[in-house]
Amino acid sequence: MDVARSKVSDTGTPVACASCQARHGVVCGALWSGQLRELGRQSLRRTVDAGSEIIAQGSESSFYSNIMRGVVKLCKVMPDGRQQIVGLQFAPDFVGRPFVPESMLSAQAATDAEICVFPRDLLDRMISETPKLQRSLYDQALKELDAAREWMLTLGRRTAEEKVASLLHLIATHAEPQTATTTSFDLPLSRAEIADFLGLTIETVSRKLTKLRKSDVIRIENFRHIIVPDMDELERMISA
Amino acid sequence: MDVARSKVSDTGTPVACASCQARHGVVCGALWSGQLRELGRQSLRRTVDAGSEIIAQGSESSFYSNIMRGVVKLCKVMPDGRQQIVGLQFAPDFVGRPFVPESMLSAQAATDAEICVFPRDLLDRMISETPKLQRSLYDQALKELDAAREWMLTLGRRTAEEKVASLLHLIATHAEPQTATTTSFDLPLSRAEIADFLGLTIETVSRKLTKLRKSDVIRIENFRHIIVPDMDELERMISA
């Protein structure tokens, strides 16, 4: 599904992005009401199914978005088909690469998601005119950079088992803890996607997940649901 | 060598950072003259030897810098000693993590370098007050993020040979081409550092470099100097 095209093909009135501010979306939260009204007029709330593409790698996208609900994966694909997920984004993150028209990576919904879509030229202009917005996006970029570098350590120097534990830790971090130590969550990624995030194969991911289950670090229900009885235990697996 | 301490121990007058602007340093290039004079008063030009640490991982650094000459490596170390270089920075890049006092990575001079050092509190204030400066740093952060994600693909999905070719390509990109296709440069990294950048061992780096030499993709003089007769050839090794 091409979100950019969908705006054109939609015949109804564009839906104002009124709830962005309430949800503290990275973009809307930084705007004053006049700008917000203008952005609302130009923007469109969309529900995207898991697996559908929001931005295609190598394409010129004229839209940015805010994630309102769900998980978006950022992915790079090589000509021969090898691929690497280079980031996961959660609500209320901003999705897009300001100031560069052609996207060097694809953004796809990992789960069903709701996003707020708006024109890139409008936002690029707003960034330059609104230091508060620029700061908000700068802050997100710095956080993404921290995360990317942490993940480079994982990709380059951790073992397969540590990689899988790192992924579980990353996702657990974005789910609220049930108790002080216990956390449970649904994996937003399939085994194949986990493999592409960790630089492993499906089989290795499956084996290491089984190993973590058998050593009681996690419980797995229905493939997708993970229960971590003791987050400290999981964290111990990651470093030394 | 601790740059932060060096300012305190220096007894002479701080050297104004007048040449930053001329060199289009990321920070100084975005300031108006009054701010530049203030920054010059508070800043210090320093020569750092290859291998010396500019910022230590886990420490609270009260300084940022601009690279004026040389190469700086950003490195993450695990408690058990495994380490990963997560970025290389060249003049006139800015070095530091705005808005977070404790550094989650170390910055070390990879080659002898000249840097312009200035207090973090002053610069954090200037960023908030100067949209042009914020924009300049935001642009650099976005570029670093692009580079980090490209490198994640390299770490996760490329073979050892492709990794070594990717490194040569990255460094060649920062040296001016001698002719349309030929490029030559000095490696700013030892074999051990290359290994830590690529998530490999020293031995594998050495073997793959030898292989590239024997297949005439590169020539190597004195371990450190690389000649790439045909950059297109090198690029072909990276993708498919």
Added chain:
DNA sequence: CCGAAACTTTGATCTGGATCAACTCGCGGT
């Protein structure tokens, strides 16, 4: 100029994770 330490290369062997190959499970459609 000499010698030691650090860095690099090369060779032999080992192993973690990839690859190839069944098999199982759960789910949606008829």
Added chain:
DNA sequence: ACCGCGAGTTGATCCAGATCAAAGTTTCGG
């Protein structure tokens, strides 16, 4: 209820890159 299919697991084998070991090469202090 049955079938068919995609997703996940498990087992057997293979291999790219790690590890262990031993030479070169370069640099630099004395």
